Amino acid sequence: MFRKSLLAFAISLGVSTALPFAASAQDAAGDVPSFVQNGTLTVCTNPTLPPMTFVKGSDASKPEGMDIDVAQALAQRWHAKLSIIPMDFTGLFPSLGAQRCGMVLSGIIQLPAREKNFDAIAYQDTALTVVARANTAPITSMADLSGKTIAVQSGTSYATRINRENEALTAAGKLPIIIQQYPTEDQVVQQVLIGRVFAFVSQDVELYFRQKQLHGKVRIILKPDYPDYRHFAVYFRKNAQDRIMVQTAIAALEQDGTLQASRQKWSISAQSEQALTQDESASSFNWSAFFSALTSLAFFKGACITLAVALLSHAIAIVISIPMAITLNGRGNSVLKAVLKTYVSVFRGAPTLLQLLFIWNALPQFFPIFREQWFTPFLATLVALAINESAYQVEINRSALSAVDAGQELAADALGMNRKQVYRHVIFPQALRIALPPTINDFISLLKTTSLASVISLQELLAITQVQVARTFEFTEYYAAALVYYLAMVFFFLFLQKRVERRFSWADRKKASANAS
Amino acid sequence: MHPDLQQPDAALSAAPSESAMISVRNMSKLYGEFVALDRLNFDVQQGEKIVVLGPSGSGKSTLIRTFNRIEPHDSGSILIDGKVIDEKTNLTQLRCMVGMVFQNYNLFPHLSVLDNCTLAPQLVRNTPKKEAEDMARRFLEQVGIPEQANKYPIQLSGGQQQRVAIARALCMQPEVMLFDEPTAALDPEAITGVVSIMNTLAEQGITTLCVTHEMAFSRHIADKIIFMDRGRILEITPPETFFTTPQTERAQAFLDQMIRY
Numbered sequence: 105m106f107r108k109s110l111l112a113f114a115i116s117l118g119v120s121t122a123l124p125f126a127a128s129a130q131d132a133a134g135d136v137p138s139f140v141q142n143g144t145l146t147v148c149t150n151p152t153l154p155p156m157t158f159v160k161g162s163d164a165s166k167p168e169g170m171d172i173d174v175a176q177a178l179a180q181r182w183h184a185k186l187s188i189i190p191m192d193f194t195g196l197f198p199s200l201g202a203q204r205c206g207m208v209l210s211g212i213i214q215l216p217a218r219e220k221n222f223d224a225i226a227y228q229d230t231a232l233t234v235v236a237r238a239n240t241a242p243i244t245s246m247a248d249l250s251g252k253t254i255a256v257q258s259g260t261s262y263a264t265r266i267n268r269e270n271e272a273l274t275a276a277g278k279l280p281i282i283i284q285q286y287p288t289e290d291q292v293v294q295q296v297l298i299g300r301v302f303a304f305v306s307q308d309v310e311l312y313f314r315q316k317q318l319h320g321k322v323r324i325i326l327k328p329d330y331p332d333y334r335h336f337a338v339y340f341r342k343n344a345q346d347r348i349m350v351q352t353a354i355a356a357l358e359q360d361g362t363l364q365a366s367r368q369k370w371s372i373s374a375q376s377e378q379a380l381t382q383d384e385s386a387s388s389f390n391w392s393a394f395f396s397a398l399t400s401l402a403f404f405k406g407a408c409i410t411l412a413v414a415l416l417s418h419a420i421a422i423v424i425s426i427p428m429a430i431t432l433n434g435r436g437n438s439v440l441k442a443v444l445k446t447y448v449s450v451f452r453g454a455p456t457l458l459q460l461l462f463i464w465n466a467l468p469q470f471f472p473i474f475r476e477q478w479f480t481p482f483l484a485t486l487v488a489l490a491i492n493e494s495a496y497q498v499e500i501n502r503s504a505l506s507a508v509d510a511g512q513e514l515a516a517d518a519l520g521m522n523r524k525q526v527y528r529h530v531i532f533p534q535a536l537r538i539a540l541p542p543t544i545n546d547f548i549s550l551l552k553t554t555s556l557a558s559v560i561s562l563q564e565l566l567a568i569t570q571v572q573v574a575r576t577f578e579f580t581e582y583y584a585a586a587l588v589y590y591l592a593m594v595f596f597f598l599f600l601q602k603r604v605e606r607r608f609s610w611a612d613r614k615k616a617s618a619n620a621s
Numbered sequence: 622m623h624p625d626l627q628q629p630d631a632a633l634s635a636a637p638s639e640s641a642m643i644s645v646r647n648m649s650k651l652y653g654e655f656v657a658l659d660r661l662n663f664d665v666q667q668g669e670k671i672v673v674l675g676p677s678g679s680g681k682s683t684l685i686r687t688f689n690r691i692e693p694h695d696s697g698s699i700l701i702d703g704k705v706i707d708e709k710t711n712l713t714q715l716r717c718m719v720g721m722v723f724q725n726y727n728l729f730p731h732l733s734v735l736d737n738c739t740l741a742p743q744l745v746r747n748t749p750k751k752e753a754e755d756m757a758r759r760f761l762e763q764v765g766i767p768e769q770a771n772k773y774p775i776q777l778s779g780g781q782q783q784r785v786a787i788a789r790a791l792c793m794q795p796e797v798m799l800f801d802e803p804t805a806a807l808d809p810e811a812i813t814g815v816v817s818i819m820n821t822l823a824e825q826g827i828t829t830l831c832v833t834h835e836m837a838f839s840r841h842i843a844d845k846i847i848f849m850d851r852g853r854i855l856e857i858t859p860p861e862t863f864f865t866t867p868q869t870e871r872a873q874a875f876l877d878q879m880i881r882y
Contacts, residue, residue, distance in 0.1 A: 509727070511723060511725055511727040512727060512729065514691060514723070514727060515721075515723060515727035515728075515729070516729075516741075517691055517716070518689055518691060518716060518720075518721040518723075518790075519716065519740075519741035519745065519789070519790075519793060520712065520713045520714075520715075520716035520717050520741060520745040520793065521741060521744055521745060522713065525744050525745075529740060529744065530729055533731045534729075534730065534731055537731075608731075609773075610730055610731050610732075610773040610774075610775060611730065611731075611775065612775070613775045613776060616772070616773045616775055616776050617776055
C-alpha cells in the first residue's frame with residue numbers, strides 16, 4: 105500500500121511538474137498550507153511510540169495511532185492525499201528540513217528550542233513521567249534520582265532536560281543522574297524491565313496505552329511538573345501563513361470532537377493510570393509469539409529487503425571495483441590512480457552509518473533532485489552500501505589479481521589473446537579462487553550492515569523487528585526470530601561458498617586427482 | 622679479435638632481407654638507461670635452427686621475446702616473413718605465426734591439458750571446438766602424452782607439463798618456434814624427452830630459436846650458434862666451429878665454464 109501511494113505520488117509529481125503554474129496558482133489561493141504539495145500531505149513519523157504512532161499490524165509501512173488519526177483528519181480537511189513516511193526518530197527533523205516531508209507528527213513535545221527552527225502547533229496534552237519497575241517506592245522530586253541511572257530515547261529532549269537537573273544537582277554537591285540513550289522507546293522500556301537502569305522517562309499517554317503490555321511490570325514513581333513538557337505538537341517548516349492554517353485546522357478538529365474520539369480510541373485518559381499498579385509474575389519465553397513472528401509476512405518481507413539490498417549493493421561493488429583494482433595494480437603513477445587511492449581511503453575510513461546519513465540527509469541540500477520521491481530509502485541504501493563495499497572489494501580484487509602468476513599473462517599474450525580474452529579466460533578464473541573467501545566474508549558482513557539502514561527508514565529485517573517489539577514488548581521472542589533469519593541467510597551463503605570452492609579443485613593435486621577418478 | 626667488437630657477417634647487406642624468415646638490422650632495446658640489446662644484426666632463414674648461448678643477463682631471452690613483441694624493441698628493424706614488426710603490427714597475426722615455450726611452462730592451471738591446448742585456437746583463430754580438440758589430441762600424441770588430456774597441469778610432472786606447453790604452442794600452427802630455456806627447470810630424464818621432441822620439430826622444418834644450455838641440442842641439431850654477452854652478439858657460427866674453435870676470448874671462457882659442469 106505504501107509503495108502504491110508512493111507511486112501515485114510520483115505520478116502526480118510528474119503531472120504537476122508539467123503544469124507548474126497551475127500548482128502555484130492553487131497555493132497562492134491559500135486553500136491549503138504550502139507544504140501540501142501536488143495534492144499530497146507527506147508526514148514523517150517514527151512509529152515506535154504507542155499510542156501516538158506505532159505499527160499495530162504486520163505491515164510496517166502502515167503506522168496507526170492518534171498522530172496518524174490527526175494526519176488523516178488534516179489531510180481530509182485540506183482535500184489532500186496522505187502519504188506517511190515511517191523513519192528513525194533522529195531522521196525526523198533532518199527530513200523535514202530536507203523537504204522530504206511537509207509535516208512531522210510523531211508524539212513530539214512542543215519545545216521552544218525546536219520552535220527556533222520550525223513552527224509547532226500543539227494538539228494533545230501530556231505530562232512527563234518517571235517510570236520504574238513495579239515495587240519501587242515513589243519519589244518526591246527529580247533530585248531523588250541523584251546517582252541513579254535512567255534511560256531515555258535518543259533524539260528526544262529528555263536528555264537535555266535531565267542535564268539541566270544535573271546542573272542543579274552538581275551545584276548542590278550531589279551526584280548527577282546518569283543518562284543512557286537508546287534509539288527507540290521500546291529499548292528504553294526494556295532497560296527498566298531487565299533491571300539495567302533504575303527508571304525511564306516517558307510521556308503519560310504512552311504508559312496508559314501500554315498498560316496491557318506492561319501490566320504490573322512497571323509503575324509511575326514521579327510526575328515532575330515541567331511547564332514546557334505539556335503538549336505534543338505537529339511540526340512544519342516556518343511559514344506564517346501555514347502556521348495560521350494549521351492552528352485553525354487543529355482548533356476545528358478539537359471543536360468537532362475528532363480529537364476526543366481519537367483519544368477514546370487509543371485509551372488516552374487519566375483512568376488508565378490506575379491500572380499501572382498491580383504486580384505480575386515474570387513471563388517466560390513465548391514460543392507461539394516466536395513462531396508467529398518467524399512465519400509472519402512482515403519478517404519475511406524484511407528479510408527479503410535485507411537480502412536484496414545486500415546482494416545488489418555487493419554486485420554493484422564488485423563490478424565497479426574490478427576496473428579500479430586493475431588500474432591500481434598497473435605500473436607507474438597517474439592522476440586517476442591518486443583519485444582511486446583517495447576514494448578507497450575515504451570510504452574505508454568513514455563509518456558506514458555516517459555515509460548512509462550523509463547520502464540521505466546531506467545530499468538533498470546540495471542537489472535538490474535527491475529529495476524527490478524516486479530517491480527511496482532502498483535506493484539511498486543501495487548507493488551508500490555499494491560505494492562503501494566497493495572500497496573494501498578493491499583491496500580484495502587487487503590482492504587476488506596480483507596473486508595470479510605474471511607468467512600467466514605472458515603465456516596468454518604469446519598465444520595471441522587480446523586484453524579482454526586474457527582477463528576473461530586466464531586471469532579472472534584464477535583470481536576468483538583467491539578472491540572468493542574474503543568476498544563471501546565481506547558479503548556476510550554487508551548483510552548485517554544493512555541493519556543500519558533503519559535510520560533512513562528502510563524497512564529491513566531489524567527495523568521490522570524493532571517496530572514489532574515496540575508493539576508487543578516480547579523482545580526476546582522477536583530478537584530470536586530475527587536471529588534465525590540472519591543465521592539462515594548467512595548459512596546459505598557459507599554453503600554456497602563450499603559448493604563453488606569445489607570447482608577450484610584444479611589448485612590442489614590430491615583433490616584434482618580425486619575429481620578425475 | 623677484441624671481444625667488444627661486433628662480429629660482422631660478410632653475407633649481410635645493410636638493408637633487411639625480405640626473403641629471410643627473420644631479419645634483424647641494427648636492433649636495440651633499452652630498459653631505461655640499461656642497454657639490453659645493442660644494435661644487433663642477423664638473418665634466420667626458413668627452417669633454420671638457432672641456439673642462443675650466453676651468460677645470464679646477456680639479453681638472450683629479451684632477444685627472442687622481441688620476435689613476438691612481448692618485449693617491443695626500441696630502434697632498428699625486425700622483419701618476420703618479410704613483414705615489419707613495430708607498434709603498428711597486428712599482434713594477433715604475429716603471435717599466431719610465432720609460438721613460444723617458457724622455462725616455467727606457464728600452463729593455465731585452471732584448465733585441463735586439452736583445454737590448455739584448445740583455448741587459444743578457439744579464441745584467436747576461431748577454430749571450431751571439435752576441430753581444435755582433434756588437433757590438440759594429435760599434438761599431444763606427437764609430444765607423447767595423449768593419455769594426460771583430461772588431467773589438470775598440477776597433476777603432471779615438470780617434463781609432462783613442458784610437453785603440454787609445446788603442444789599448446791603447436792596448436793596455433795606457428796611457422797617460428799621460440800624456446801626460452803625450455804629444459805632449465807627439468808631433471809635429466811625429462812630433458813632427454815623434451816629435447817627429442819624439439820629434434821622432431823626441427824626435422825619437420827619449423828624455424829626454431831632456442832635459448833638453452835642443453836649441449837645435445839646445441840651441438841647436433843642447431844644450424845647456428847648465436848653467442849651473446851652484455852646485449853651484443855659476439856659470434857654467429859655453426860656449432861662445430863663454435864664448440865671447437867671459438868673466435869672470442871669471452872666465448873672461450875664461457876665454454877670452459879660450461880664444460881666444467
